[in-house]
Amino acid sequence: MSEDVKELLRAKIPCEKTGIEIRHSVCDICTPGPQCGLDVYVKDGKVIKIEGTKGFGPNNGALCTKGAANRQYLYRKDRIQHPMKRVGPRGSDEFEPITWEEAFRLIAEGLNSVKEKYGADAVAFMTGYPKWYRPWLHRLAFSFGTENYMTESSTCHTAEVMSYLLAFGNEMSADVPGGPDLLVGWSANHMISGFPNGRNFFNYMEKGGKVVNIDTRVTPNEQKADIMITIKSGTDGYLANTIASILIKNDWIDKEFIDNYVHGFEEYKAMVSEYTVEECEQITGVPAEKITELARLIGEAKNPLIMPSNGLCHHINGLQTHRAVVALNILKGSVARKGGMNPSYGSWLEMNAGFVTKEEEFLNDVRPKGNKPRIGTDRFPVWTELKDEGQLMDFVRQAESGDPYPLKAIYGHGVNTMIHPQSDKFVEAAKQMEFIAATDIFWTEFCSLADVVLPACTSMERSEVKANGNGCIFYSSPAVEPLYESKDDVTIMAGVAKALNLNDDLLKSGYDACIKHIFRETPVDLDQAKAAAKQVPVERVQRDPFLSKPLKTPSGKIELYSEVIAKYAASHNLDPLPKWYSGFGEESPEEFPFTLVSGGRQANAIHSHLHKVPWLRSLRPEVMADINPLDAARLNIEQGDEVYLSSATNKIKVKANLSAIALLGQVNLYHGYEEANVNLLLPNTFLDPYSGFPGFKQLRCNIEKAEVES
Numbered sequence: 219m220s221e222d223v224k225e226l227l228r229a230k231i232p233c234e235k236t237g238i239e240i241r242h243s244v245c246d247i248c249t250p251g252p253q254c255g256l257d258v259y260v261k262d263g264k265v266i267k268i269e270g271t272k273g274f275g276p277n278n279g280a281l282c283t284k285g286a287a288n289r290q291y292l293y294r295k296d297r298i299q300h301p302m303k304r305v306g307p308r309g310s311d312e313f314e315p316i317t318w319e320e321a322f323r324l325i326a327e328g329l330n331s332v333k334e335k336y337g338a339d340a341v342a343f344m345t346g347y348p349k350w351y352r353p354w355l356h357r358l359a360f361s362f363g364t365e366n367y368m369t370e371s372s373t374c375h376t377a378e379v380m381s382y383l384l385a386f387g388n389e390m391s392a393d394v395p396g397g398p399d400l401l402v403g404w405s406a407n408h409m410i411s412g413f414p415n416g417r418n419f420f421n422y423m424e425k426g427g428k429v430v431n432i433d434t435r436v437t438p439n440e441q442k443a444d445i446m447i448t449i450k451s452g453t454d455g456y457l458a459n460t461i462a463s464i465l466i467k468n469d470w471i472d473k474e475f476i477d478n479y480v481h482g483f484e485e486y487k488a489m490v491s492e493y494t495v496e497e498c499e500q501i502t503g504v505p506a507e508k509i510t511e512l513a514r515l516i517g518e519a520k521n522p523l524i525m526p527s528n529g530l531c532h533h534i535n536g537l538q539t540h541r542a543v544v545a546l547n548i549l550k551g552s553v554a555r556k557g558g559m560n561p562s563y564g565s566w567l568e569m570n571a572g573f574v575t576k577e578e579e580f581l582n583d584v585r586p587k588g589n590k591p592r593i594g595t596d597r598f599p600v601w602t603e604l605k606d607e608g609q610l611m612d613f614v615r616q617a618e619s620g621d622p623y624p625l626k627a628i629y630g631h632g633v634n635t636m637i638h639p640q641s642d643k644f645v646e647a648a649k650q651m652e653f654i655a656a657t658d659i660f661w662t663e664f665c666s667l668a669d670v671v672l673p674a675c676t677s678m679e680r681s682e683v684k685a686n687g688n689g690c691i692f693y694s695s696p697a698v699e700p701l702y703e704s705k706d707d708v709t710i711m712a713g714v715a716k717a718l719n720l721n722d723d724l725l726k727s728g729y730d731a732c733i734k735h736i737f738r739e740t741p742v743d744l745d746q747a748k749a750a751a752k753q754v755p756v757e758r759v760q761r762d763p764f765l766s767k768p769l770k771t772p773s774g775k776i777e778l779y780s781e782v783i784a785k786y787a788a789s790h791n792l793d794p795l796p797k798w799y800s801g802f803g804e805e806s807p808e809e810f811p812f813t814l815v816s817g818g819r820q821a822n823a824i825h826s827h828l829h830k831v832p833w834l835r836s837l838r839p840e841v842m843a844d845i846n847p848l849d850a851a852r853l854n855i856e857q858g859d860e861v862y863l864s865s866a867t868n869k870i871k872v873k874a875n876l877s878a879i880a881l882l883g884q885v886n887l888y889h890g891y892e893e894a895n896v897n898l899l900l901p902n903t904f905l906d907p908y909s910g911f912p913g914f915k916q917l918r919c920n921i922e923k924a925e926v927e928s
């Protein structure tokens with residue numbers, strides 16, 4: 219080989235001489251996420267380099283820490299290589315490779331046997347974080363005969379969606395680019411959690427926009443804000459209601475908007491009138507002058523945008539807190555206008571695509587009838603009313619008790635045990651199942667519990683249709699062949715549907731046929747889109763102005779007083795008004811003097827599935843809890859010391875990272891580490907009665923220095 223070719227190869231230059239080609243794909247590491255475009259450099263069927271695709275909305279050539287590690291993700295050492303069947307006792311990790319045919323046959327036998335004995339509802343169809351195959355998994359559950367389909371949304375963004383549905387009958391999103399005259403980021407850690415949307419925040423600031431940031435940790439967003447408010451975890455509802463009372467007292471509200479569009483203002487006004495600045499300071503830890511300053515800023519702004527985020531919902535008082543924060547936008551009339559809260563119409567994989575698809579019909583066409591209530595219905599009726607899924611957080615209780623009916627099998631894709639509070643209880647419940655099938659890219663604890671394990675592939679090895687809200691769609695082709703014997707999840711589900719002999723030809727016909735069916739009335743030529751291998755524009759749907767018709771709430775208006783919650787107020791002790799209550803459990807603050815805030819996003823991780831990617835792990839190699847240096851000094855803990863974090867439920871060992879990012883009395887730890895799973899510390903009863911969400915970000919705990927073994 220000539221020297222110049224060697225040089226070109228070393229530089230990974232795509233051309234004929236090197237045989238290196240660039241193929242276009244998408245990053246699916248955070249999902250639905252921004253869905254960034256990837257330039258995948260391929261030589262001899264292997265990925266040798268990854269870059270962001272220039273001109274691709276929304277990443278336009280850039281990639282975040284995680285996206286840049288796609289090659290190492292693809293070639294992670296622990297990829298599942300073959301279909302496997304368990305040959306030892308459940309949980310024993312004794313598996314042997316089998317053919318795909320045998321795997322499909324075993325799954326069909328396992329699921330059908332449970333269906334025959336207990337009915338289709340005894341099978342739970344489950345998925346963790348991945349979103350791209352959800353319509354197919356949901357349809358598979360329906361065609362099999364059950365509505366017991368559950369996802370990680372039981373702990374993710376759905377509580378926010380519920381809050382918007384309760385108030386507006388529609389999902390909403392904050393129009394930061396629209397240019398509000400004040401932006402209050404409430405638990406908005408977007409610099410880390412929302413790349414590249416987090417840029418909106420910074421573009422806004424660079425243009426001179428005024429920003430207040432309210433967080434329980436000192437985050438990058440927090441540091442850049444004009445006014446930084448640090449608050450005790452889970453007390454934001456009190457702050458929001460206090461601000462509301464000041465706004466109302468000073469007549470800093472949009473009376474006309476309220477008169478025209480809002481339901482329950484008088485009841486709400488009476489409720490917030492009881493909140494005082496003095497008590498607010500005590501409860502939230504925010505100084506009184508900052509509270510009144512914030513109220514004045516919001517009060518005097520013409521078009522303020524108060525933007526809550528997910529962090530608020532990871533509390534047992536999360537839904538009410540989110541509602542209380544959203545209410546401030548309603549008082550100011552910051553709704554359905556530029557720079558305000560605007561309707562968001564999810565039409566493809568939870569994305570506000572800009573065009574419509576037949577995704578809903580894809581499900582409704584095969585929805586089963588006469589089923590037992592979905593998992594969680596008795597306990598979390600507001601969830602069931604607003605979300606077409608079971609509440610995963612009630613799975614363990616029902617599996618253990620058989621109340622109101624038995625659960626005997628799990629058919630899971632991308633399921634991880636660690637998402638569950640008190641994850642060990644989920645493991646125990648899984649051990650009692652009669653059949654489990656697990657599909658994942660990598661081996662997880664859930665795979666160890668299964669009877670059959672199937673290897674899935676990554677976004678670079680499959681076709682996928684993505685819509686990222688910029689009015690375009692992107693239809694990728696595989697950049698490389700699926701590694702080992704892996705297949706994409708939808709092909710796997712088609713195989714399972716065939717083996718089960720379901721009366722569902724469409725599902726059995728695979729990804730492309732289903733996509734054509736779902737997009738049949740979307741004005742786009744899918745064949746052309748696929749051949750183009752780049753984003754193609756799709757005509758946007760024109761919608762009537764949001765407030766021009768009655769809303770999809772029971773009153774038809776924006777509800778400060780929720781008529782949906784009112785139905786369950788007496789039976790479930792719920793409050794239709796967004797009244798604040800404590801987010802702590804019953805544990806004694808003397809015994810557990812610290813507050814554990816778990817899962818605040820870090821740039822190098824996404825839940826459990828990047829901790830084993832070497833480049834990313836190298837950025838934070840140890841499992842470290844952030845502890846305030848003053849607390850650490852008091853406990854004689856130094857940087858890197860091993861410490862026990864304990865709760866009333868369990869105890870884990872981690873290393874101490876002394877950092878002022880943690881407020882006094884607070885400890886932060888990321889989740890998803892096999893070696894120190896923070897969710898072992900949470901009781902599985904520690905759930906928001908409105909949404910079913912766990913209190914991930916406000917658990918009483920203690921820190922003790924671990925004895926050094928000599």
Ligand SMILES: Nc1nc2c(c(=O)[nH]1)N[C@H]1C(S)=C(S)[C@@H](COP(=O)(O)OP(=O)(O)OC[C@H]3O[C@@H](n4cnc5c(=O)[nH]c(N)nc54)[C@H](O)[C@@H]3O)O[C@H]1N2
Nearest residue numbers: 346347370374632634637657658674816817825826889914
């Ligand atoms: N303590 C604490 N716990 C939390 C949170 C927190 O803040 N604090 N956050 C919660 C939130 S918001 C979320 S969303 C959940 C997420 O929690 P999980 O859903 O448990 O997320 P992951 O750990 O990413 O697990 C997803 C699994 O999907 C697999 N996977 C990835 N892509 C594919 C694919 O294409 N096909 C298949 N078959 N498998 C795939 C991964 O390998 C991984 O095993 O965690 C929740 N848990």
Ligand SMILES: Nc1nc2c(c(=O)[nH]1)N[C@H]1C(S)=C(S)[C@@H](COP(=O)(O)OP(=O)(O)OC[C@H]3O[C@@H](n4cnc5c(=O)[nH]c(N)nc54)[C@H](O)[C@@H]3O)O[C@H]1N2
Nearest residue numbers: 405407411432433434451452527528529818819823824825
């Ligand atoms: N890098 C990275 N990005 C991610 C993810 C990831 O794992 N890694 N996960 C993705 C997923 S699934 C989700 S759901 C989103 C979540 O995105 P975000 O909502 O931004 O999630 P968090 O960082 O968990 O929480 C936001 C902030 O809320 C703060 N917070 C916690 N409790 C309180 C409170 O009581 N009051 C106030 N005011 N603030 C509080 C936390 O300290 C944190 O800084 O991120 C997505 N993006």
Ligand SMILES: [Mo]
Nearest residue numbers: 373374375528
């Ligand atoms: Mo999430």
